[in-house]
Amino acid sequence: MIMDLIEKHPILEFKHGKKVKFTFDGNEMEGYEGEPIAAALHANGVRIYRVTPVKEQTRGFFCAIGKCSSCFMVVDGVPNVRTCVTPLKTGMRVETQRGKGVIAMDAE
Amino acid sequence: MNEKEKLFNSGVLVETRKGAVEPPVDLWQNKKNGLVIIECPQRIPCNPCHTSCPTGAVKPFRDINDQPEIDYEKCTGCARCVAVCPGLACFVVDLTWGDEDTALMKLPYEMLPVPEEGKSVDCLNRVGEPISRGKVVKVLEPMHDRTMVVHVEVPRSKVMEIRTIRVVR
Amino acid sequence: MKGLRQTEVLVIGGGPAGLSASLEAASLGCQVTLVDSDLALGGQLIKQTHKFFGSKDERAGTRGFKISEILLEELDGYKDRVKVHMNCTATGFYREDGVVSCVIGEDEYFRIKPGKIVMATGAQERLLPFPNNHLPGVYGAGAVQTLMNVYGVAPGKRVLMVGAGNIGLIVSYQLMQAGVEIAGIVEAMDRVGGYWVHAAKVRRMGVPIYLRHTIKEALGDRVIAGAMIQEIDDKFQPVGKEIQVDADIICMAVGLTPTCELLWQAGCEMVFVPQLCGHVAQRDLFMRTSHPDIWVAGDAAGIEEASAAMVEGRIAGVGVARSLGKGDSSEHSKRLEEYRRRLADLRGGEVGQKICQGLECCTVNEWGV
Ligand SMILES: Cc1cc2nc3c(=O)[nH]c(=O)nc-3n(C[C@H](O)[C@H](O)[C@H](O)COP(=O)(O)OP(=O)(O)OC[C@H]3O[C@@H](n4cnc5c(N)ncnc54)[C@H](O)[C@@H]3O)c2cc1C
Ligand code: SF4
Numbered sequence: 001m002i003m004d005l006i007e008k009h010p011i012l013e014f015k016h017g018k019k020v021k022f023t024f025d026g027n028e029m030e031g032y033e034g035e036p037i038a039a040a041l042h043a044n045g046v047r048i049y050r051v052t053p054v055k056e057q058t059r060g061f062f063c064a065i066g067k068c069s070s071c072f073m074v075v076d077g078v079p080n081v082r083t084c085v086t087p088l089k090t091g092m093r094v095e096t097q098r099g100k101g102v103i104a105m106d107a108e
Numbered sequence: 109m110n111e112k113e114k115l116f117n118s119g120v121l122v123e124t125r126k127g128a129v130e131p132p133v134d135l136w137q138n139k140k141n142g143l144v145i146i147e148c149p150q151r152i153p154c155n156p157c158h159t160s161c162p163t164g165a166v167k168p169f170r171d172i173n174d175q176p177e178i179d180y181e182k183c184t185g186c187a188r189c190v191a192v193c194p195g196l197a198c199f200v201v202d203l204t205w206g207d208e209d210t211a212l213m214k215l216p217y218e219m220l221p222v223p224e225e226g227k228s229v230d231c232l233n234r235v236g237e238p239i240s241r242g243k244v245v246k247v248l249e250p251m252h253d254r255t256m257v258v259h260v261e262v263p264r265s266k267v268m269e270i271r272t273i274r275v276v277r
Numbered sequence: 278m279k280g281l282r283q284t285e286v287l288v289i290g291g292g293p294a295g296l297s298a299s300l301e302a303a304s305l306g307c308q309v310t311l312v313d314s315d316l317a318l319g320g321q322l323i324k325q326t327h328k329f330f331g332s333k334d335e336r337a338g339t340r341g342f343k344i345s346e347i348l349l350e351e352l353d354g355y356k357d358r359v360k361v362h363m364n365c366t367a368t369g370f371y372r373e374d375g376v377v378s379c380v381i382g383e384d385e386y387f388r389i390k391p392g393k394i395v396m397a398t399g400a401q402e403r404l405l406p407f408p409n410n411h412l413p414g415v416y417g418a419g420a421v422q423t424l425m426n427v428y429g430v431a432p433g434k435r436v437l438m439v440g441a442g443n444i445g446l447i448v449s450y451q452l453m454q455a456g457v458e459i460a461g462i463v464e465a466m467d468r469v470g471g472y473w474v475h476a477a478k479v480r481r482m483g484v485p486i487y488l489r490h491t492i493k494e495a496l497g498d499r500v501i502a503g504a505m506i507q508e509i510d511d512k513f514q515p516v517g518k519e520i521q522v523d524a525d526i527i528c529m530a531v532g533l534t535p536t537c538e539l540l541w542q543a544g545c546e547m548v549f550v551p552q553l554c555g556h557v558a559q560r561d562l563f564m565r566t567s568h569p570d571i572w573v574a575g576d577a578a579g580i581e582e583a584s585a586a587m588v589e590g591r592i593a594g595v596g597v598a599r600s601l602g603k604g605d606s607s608e609h610s611k612r613l614e615e616y617r618r619r620l621a622d623l624r625g626g627e628v629g630q631k632i633c634q635g636l637e638c639c640t641v642n643e644w645g646v
């Protein structure tokens with residue numbers, strides 16, 4: 001269930017797209033297709049997106065425009081995805097990133 | 109910095125100054141539909157109060173940064189400036205409304221819930237303290253742009269303090 | 278060369294500056310490619326629900342997101358001349374051949390060789406150093422706006438705003454419109470930095486503004502639970518007692534700085550101009566940088582306002598068209614004159630004076646050859 005959505009606004013009307021399902025650390029969640037992954041997570045009450053490599057500090061959203069790297073997560077197995085500017089797609093597997101993440105190398 | 113200055117520097121008008129003056133009382137008392145009160149004391153690049161006033165009551169700006177100056181003789185209390193001012197700095201006060209203890213204020217409003225006609229609301233002063241109750245007379249959306257102009261009946265003695273309303277649930 | 282795209286004009290950034298530059302260049306007959314890293318065009322404008330200042334020419338009294346809609350409609354009229362790529366970031370400028378690399382999403386790269394470039398990359402937010410400023414819940418003002426005004430997600434329940442410039446004041450007001458409570462606004466200076474009328478709007482709704490206060494530390498373990506704030510003296514040293522504020526969001530609105538990485542990469546002559554909030558490119562009256570093929574406009578050329586950004590974009594658009602020989606020169610001069618008049622008007626106030634001082638430090642009349 002989606003929480004934390006602004007239902008009534010004095011100025012704006014929100015036109016959301018299609019509702020899709022995705023998972024966060026294995027839990028199923030709903031969000032709107034095409035909206036940033038980070039916004040969908042936030043609406044579901046998720047605040048912690050990654051844990052830093054050395055000090056193991058929690059990080060979440062910060063700039064929302066793809067410039068600060070605070071929101072890096074593992075998406076469909078790919079680490080360091082800027083979830084604040086990456087559109088949500090149905091069935092996406094989103095995971096908290098712990099540390100630097102490992103880039104899968106194609107066997108050559 | 110004394111207390112007055114401190115308040116003013118945080119966005120609270122404490123005494124009249126250029127761009128924030130009171131209408132002349134003699135004219136005001138008998139002016140049906142009311143007169144405008146503008147509280148815009150800083151030079152900023154903005155002039156819709158002037159460009160939108162249908163009667164020329166907000167005098168022409170020599171420079172777009174000027175503070176508004178008002179020709180009260182020309183003001184009809186139409187509240188168009190209340191609806192367009194991006195700073196929500198224009199208010200109309202009609203002292204001829206009701207009996208001698210009441211007045212009508214036309215206030216800009218951009219929050220939810222939208223007040224309902226006939227209902228009672230909290231009237232807030234410049235620092236947000238509820239200082240009296242008021243009765244909503246009319247709710248208009250003159251420019252069809254979601255800025256409401258709310259007509260509220262208030263105690264006449266409070267018109268220089270009340271600057272917004274809050275809907276009480 | 279394989280995979281190398283061409284365009285007459287590349288506009289980087291689709292905020293008010295970039296959109297205006299694209300429109301102006303297209304109206305004079307240029308072929309334009311516009312790239313923007315966001316999922317929608319409009320830059321900062323799409324997040325602004327309040328009515329803008331300025332004059333009628335810059336659509337004063339119109340809400341920010343409406344201004345963006347108007348610009349996009351105008352852009353629609355130039356479909357044949359302006360090609361738009363969204364979710365597309367310009368990542369590098371290669372000085373040796375003038376090629377720009379771009380990435381769509383996270384992994385689809387392409388290279389493009391433009392004749393002329395307009396850099397309209399806008400600004401990025403500053404942060405303050407304080408303990409725990411890394412915790413989730415410390416959000417940039419832009420992020421808060423994006424969440425609530427673009428995607429309709431409430432950023433939190435109770436917000437402490439840091440900074441009483443226009444952004445801090447306006448975002449506080451917008452948060453209240455979204456039904457979020459404001460615990461208070463902290464400001465280090467002895468007066469609000471933004472327009473007084475914006476402060477008056479939030480004050481009359483009961484929001485305290487703590488002048489001469491700063492945030493000492495954020496509280497919380499894994500996410501934000503509150504903050505300690507404290508009064509400061511003339512030398513910004515903490516004095517007096519600490520106040521604990523409950524909040525689940527600390528919103529940082531302590532200023533912006535121009536986004537200028539690509540300008541550095543291109544070797545444009547840069548100067549640090551405090552009045553323009555950071556390093557900016559030297560430019561001539563047409564907004565051309567020291568690099569003969571690169572123009573700047575908007576916040577990337579110095580932090581100002583959307584009104585000025587739009588006019589600067591128009592000027593840069595005339596500039597590129599002129600250098601490409603598009604449109605006739607009397608038309609160029611006529612437009613330039615009109616736009617310069619509008620800029621002068623916009624910059625006549627208190628805030629404008631500061632901008633003008635800053636511009637004096639980075640404007641040349643003409644680049645020597
Ligand atoms: C809360 C707030 C309130 C404001 N209120 C007002 C107001 O009342 N009146 C007013 O005139 N102004 C106001 N402004 C200021 C105004 O929004 C900005 O000055 C204006 O948007 C600057 O325009 P721009 O085009 O230079 O930059 P932006 O609007 O920031 O646009 C830059 C664009 O470039 C894109 N970009 C950046 N880097 C790249 C890259 N490498 N590749 C591709 N794309 C890139 C970004 O995604 C963005 O879309 C306000 C700003 C804020 C934050
Ligand atoms: S109330 Fe009407 S007449 Fe009076 S200043 Fe405002 S717009 Fe002009």
Ligand code: SF4
Pocket residue numbers: 146147148154155156157158176192193194195196197198474
């Ligand atoms: S329109 Fe409002 S904010 Fe603008 S100058 Fe007039 S009174 Fe001031």
Ligand code: FES
Pocket residue numbers: 060061062063064065066067068069070071072082083084085
């Ligand atoms: S929040 Fe800054 S890059 Fe995503």
